[in-house]
Amino acid sequence: MTSATAPVVRTVNLVKIYQNGGVPVPAVRGVDLTVEEGEFVAIMGPSGSGKSTLIHMLGGLDTRTGGEIWLDGTRVDTLSESAWAVLRRKKIGFVFQFFNLVANMTVADNVELPALLAGASAREARRRREELLDALGLTGRADAAPAQLSGGEQQRVALARALANQPRLLLADEPTGNLDSRHTNDVLRLLGQVHAKGQTIVLVTHDARVACMADRVINLLDGQIVDDADITPRRSRSRGSAWDVIELHG
Ligand SMILES: Nc1ncnc2c1ncn2[C@@H]1O[C@H](COP(=O)(O)OP(=O)(O)OP(=O)(O)O)[C@@H](O)[C@H]1O
Ligand SMILES: [Mg+2]
Numbered sequence: 001m002t003s004a005t006a007p008v009v010r011t012v013n014l015v016k017i018y019q020n021g022g023v024p025v026p027a028v029r030g031v032d033l034t035v036e037e038g039e040f041v042a043i044m045g046p047s048g049s050g051k052s053t054l055i056h057m058l059g060g061l062d063t064r065t066g067g068e069i070w071l072d073g074t075r076v077d078t079l080s081e082s083a084w085a086v087l088r089r090k091k092i093g094f095v096f097q098f099f100n101l102v103a104n105m106t107v108a109d110n111v112e113l114p115a116l117l118a119g120a121s122a123r124e125a126r127r128r129r130e131e132l133l134d135a136l137g138l139t140g141r142a143d144a145a146p147a148q149l150s151g152g153e154q155q156r157v158a159l160a161r162a163l164a165n166q167p168r169l170l171l172a173d174e175p176t177g178n179l180d181s182r183h184t185n186d187v188l189r190l191l192g193q194v195h196a197k198g199q200t201i202v203l204v205t206h207d208a209r210v211a212c213m214a215d216r217v218i219n220l221l222d223g224q225i226v227d228d229a230d231i232t233p234r235r236s237r238s239r240g241s242a243w244d245v246i247e248l249h250g
Helices: 051-058 081-091 107-117 122-135 151-163 181-196 208-212 243-249
Strands: 009-020 023-035 040-044 066-071 092-095 169-173 200-204 216-221 224-230
Touching (some): 009 051, 023 051, 023 224, 040 051, 051 066, 051 200, 107 122, 107 151, 122 151, 122 181, 151 181, 181 200, 181 208
Parallel strands (some): 040 216
Antiparallel strands (some): 009 023, 216 224
């Protein structure tokens, strides 16, 4: 039951309690979060407040202890791991806090892989890859292996990979955490472009400049939302594919 009007993300009393040698560690404690199509939500909060745990659960990378997760009107917290894998491939682009590039594949192959898995032609996947690497200042690094890149370069490759598939939902955990200001600007510009075209984004950040681009900033403290502020009036956005703007870019 997918509905066109359902929020892209909805959580109901979402809870995650880790067990640390028999000691319960509550990481997320009853989060109710709704993200509408086209919204850009920044999640902030101190280290250990549950930001990564929350965003991992939204991408099915960690299981919940309690509560519900709905994506596009479909309940997903009950899905099996393999069903999650299919859903992620179809709908979600994920930038991890620690990159997770495939070590024995080139930068180009890392970025093209999600689009190829989703059924794009080799030519199309290559075109998207070239445009994204270009937008992120990585044109010359396409044939490098991830280990030959700096942390900041790897991070930008991870963002290119997450966007390559024109995902319904972009989830990003500190996508500028390792970047200098110039490359942060590249990332901000790209996020702004895809957002302007309707890309739904939920990202974790410590960087006020990144948060400033968001429509909403959510503050987590000890696993709970303590503040949820709309910082920009809702703009009316084109419902075109987030990809259109990248196409124009090239
Ligand atoms: N695999 C795990 N096992 C046990 N406890 C965990 C695990 N992962 C996270 N935690 C605990 O859950 C809490 C939330 O961690 P989380 O990684 O979500 O924080 P964060 O807000 O992303 O922090 P940071 O800003 O440092 O990335 C912390 O107390 C952390 O120690
Ligand atoms: Mg984290």
